[in-house]
Amino acid sequence: MFVPDVARLASIFSQATAPAFFLGAVAAFVSLMSGRLNVVVARIQKLNRLGEDHPKHEDLKADLARLRRRARLLSNAISAALVAGVCSTLLLAELFVTEFLGFHHAYGGALLFTFATLALGWGLVLFFQETRVGLAEADEYE
Structure with missing residues (x-):
């Protein structure tokens, strides 16, 4: 029988709490980093439109390398967090499918959660690096 009883369903849902919470945290983290990436890209675009007659033209154009590094770090951190989100989603799917089919999911679930x-964690390290590069004096100018 594929449909477990009410007690078993309650157990499945209680086991799904941690991966679901983890997935929500990943989504919030990705949202935060996406917002920062949008600001960095907008700043790059603004500097690329800067006219030669701007008094700080050379200084501001020199800041493009730092901004590109920030964008790369944020992009890589988002990718790492999205991998974590996909693993969490697969963990949730595995949890429900294995319970409905009566299989044991402990080994695969532990591997997915570890990954x-x-x-x-790798996304957090990259985000930490981006925050270290973050604010510079050049960001104060239009």
Whole structure:
């Protein structure tokens, strides 16, 4: 029988709480980094439109390398966090499918959760690096 009883369904949902919470945290993290990436890209676009007659033209144009590094770090951090999100989603799917089919999911689930945690950790390291590069004096000018 594919449909478990009410007690078993309650157990499945309680087991799904941690991966679902993790997935929500990943989504919030990706949203935060996407917002920062949008600001960095907008700044790059603004500097690329800067006219030769701007008094700080050379200084501001020299800042493009730093901004591109920030964009690359944020993009890589988003990718790592998205890998963590995909692993969390697969973990949730595996949890429900294996329970409905009566299989044991402990080994695959542990592997997926470990990989998701490592991927999110890598995204956090990259985000930390981006925040270190973050604010510079050149950001104060239009």
